Amino acid sequence: MADNLAIVGLGPSNVNLVAQLVEQTRTLEQLSGSPLPPKTLYLIDHEGNHGTGKAWGRHAHPSMLFSHTVGGFSDGFTDWLKNSEDAWMPKVEAHHDGALKTWFEQNADALAQKDYGKVHFPRFTYGMFMKEKLYDALQGLPKSLSVVMLDGKVTGVGANELGNELAFEKPATEVTLVKDSDGVISVQPKEGTTLTSLTVDMDVIGVGPPEPKPFVAMQGNRDYFHNPTELHSTREGDNFAGQFKQAVMEKYKESGQKVEVGILGAGLSFLDMVNLIYNDKELKEAVSLSSISSTGYTRTVQEAAEGKQKDMAPESQAALNGMDVRFIAAKVEDLQPATDGAGITVKTSDKHLDEADVKYRDGARSDKREHTFDIVVQAIGFGKWKEQGVFKSGYNAGVFKEDTTIRALNIDTEQKIAPTHYINGFVAEKVIGDAIARRGLESQGFLNNVYRNSPVLAANIMRGMYSEQIQNIGENLQGSISQQPELERFGKAEAKTQEKVV
Ligand SMILES: Cc1cc2nc3c(=O)[nH]c(=O)nc-3n(C[C@H](O)[C@H](O)[C@H](O)COP(=O)(O)OP(=O)(O)OC[C@H]3O[C@@H](n4cnc5c(N)ncnc54)[C@H](O)[C@@H]3O)c2cc1C
Known part of the structure; x- marks a missing residue:
């Protein structure tokens, strides 16, 4: 026993x-x-x-949202939203004109009517709910435990x-x-x-989820963020969004030029990055954004752009439409520090685009096999459990x-x-x-x-x-x-x- x-x-x-x-x-x-x-x-x-x-x-980060609405939940979250407004509302209000500006605009009706089930809530609110659940469970434990x-x-x-x-x-x-x-x-x-x-x-x-494998040559590289699915970089302390913004702003101030940010991937974690950048005036001003994925779009992004994504957050869609993203259709092979010492070179291949019936985003195929960015964020899905x-x-x-x-x-x-x-x-x-x-x-x-x-x-x-x-x-x-x-x-x-x- x-x-x-x-x-x-x-x-x-x-x-x-x-x-x-x-x-x-x-x-x-x-x-x-x-x-x-x-x-x-x-x-x-x-x-x-x-x-x-x-x-x-x-x-x-406050701008990071559920990938779906929360109405179908029976774990108490929607009740908690209704009953604990005093707890979460000030936390979201604090970002009314910043990280959650688009969120407040797009959800004005649902929020006014307290129709919270229709909303893609900021993910941190679920963390608050869960932490309270754990805290409550640990109060007044049974004697034997x-x-x-x-x-x-x-x-x-x-x-x-x-x-x-x-x-x-x-x-x-x-x-x-x-x-x-x-x-x-x-x-x-x-x-x-x-x-x-x-x-x-x-x-x-x-x-x-198992962590994706980091690229070996990038270990310790301060311009490489592995990755928003893990939501931390290779550095200790602070949080992912804070570290990312600091890295961008340092470069922007130093060069006066837009900072080239390459996101590996074009799925939900890419949308997290779009929301993060779009809703931060300084970041939006400072970043030129590219996304590399095998077809130059994923279903999520493509359907969002066409307004077809069933459960796409309207605020993510607005952010995506409001940013000039360069999509590159290619497979990522490796990452290396750029040869001139500034930035990171992403080595890619695109032979798969020649296969029959492969569809890729118009204009996303590039002549170049190497793409150099000032900062790279790895947002490619999850890793393999055995690795x-x-x-x-x-x-x-x-x-x-x-x-x-x-x-x-x-x-x-x-x-x-x-x-x-x-x-x-x-x-x-x-x-x-x-x-x-x-x-x-x-x-x-x-x-x-x-x-x-x-x-x-x-x-x-x-x-x-x-x-x-x-x-x-x-x-x-x-x-x-x-x-x-x-x-x-x-x-x-x-x-x-x-x-x-x-
Ligand atoms: C960026 C992102 C966005 C997501 N968005 C959604 C969404 O909108 N809707 C949805 O349904 N799902 C979403 N998911 C999927 C999400 O993983 C699951 O919904 C849910 O969080 C899984 O719960 P979990 O408890 O299994 O894992 P997690 O929530 O990942 O919790 C695992 C915990 O284990 C800890 N841990 C990990 N490794 C160790 C270790 N070696 N030692 C000690 N502790 C460890 C971690 O710190 C973490 O707290 C998202 C995932 C990510 C990464």
Whole structure:
């Protein structure tokens, strides 16, 4: 029976899970009638992302928006928007004439009518909601449950004779969530344990999308930003948007010329960059923007330009239409510091454009194979799970296996990737979607699916932590029921009311 559990990553997926684990432990304590054995939850994240995740936390610039409207959410977000205007409204109002100028203009009616479901909200508001969810879950914990929150990046997952061993990049230190008198919740240091590694009985890995691989020759290059999907550059401190603006403005002031910014990619992260630049007067003035992608457009951008994108934020569309972006249709092969020492050269190929039936943006094919920019931002999707971070280490250590039929991480229907390792969130997206479908529920988008699946994942984990107690309750109730109770049904997720088939 597991006495402790490490939860690696505290983005939306694992915040919902923690809330469920706490709730189910409380219910079990009540049902047991006697104290439960003590358990410890280690909650681990880094870069101050505790409770928010990468896309919604401190690296999410106010101009960065949800890629969809938020009306379909049943995880409490839309209610929170209505009930917590005092919390989020001043934060968005602070950017009324700046980063959110276009947002306020385009959403004037919906905001006036408080029809928040129709709006592509700034992503940081979801981070505020999530952090509050985590904070609330950790107040008044069940007696048997201790929580240790750690600030540390897990770099390795392996095994030792005592259990699952997690290695940290730097010693992990204890932190806590603190709410100030204005209700703002922040991650604060706490006196306590410092750990170079942690051995636990079970873990749940929910670290979000795998990072794309950085270009080797660019490591440490101050003009290279890897990347807005990770929302940080190679430099320590500050946030991505702040570092990007500083780099642009330094060059602009020095040369008096527009700064050539090349974005690798033309998808949602490219739109983040467009919103960021367009809504900042100084940046808009200083930047000449190019985007390199294999066809010179993606569906997102092309449909947006044609006004066809179903769920395109009107403010992103306005920003895109308001900027003179040079689109280049080419595949990126490599990046090198420019030979004259100023800027970065992007080496490209475009043979794929000669293939039959390949469509590319008119005028986007270039004669040049090399394009030099003052600053390059890598915004090319996500990386491969086997190539980066915790999954790579677990795979190399033989802990995690590959499902060779689909060339993906091998995840079973209980979200296990190995006997005592669970996975949650982005990498398990398909398994979570299938679980929702098995229960007869319609998919309502990834974030909602993660929320609606959290009671079930929590119940699976609870069986590994409290098997005896769950069995005892089952035996005490024998006669009226022949099966063990399904703990997820005691959880408070709305899945209860929506379930069509059990
Ligand atoms: C720029 C961007 C925009 C997005 N926009 C949307 C959107 O509009 N709508 C949508 O549905 N989805 C969006 N997504 C997808 C998004 O990843 C998921 O919606 C959601 O955030 C996934 O939740 P998660 O908890 O699985 O992962 P994340 O939110 O990514 O959280 C993972 C957490 O793990 C932490 N972590 C990572 N590695 C380690 C490690 N080695 N050690 C310790 N902690 C670690 C991170 O700091 C992070 O806090 C976006 C993603 C990005 C990157």
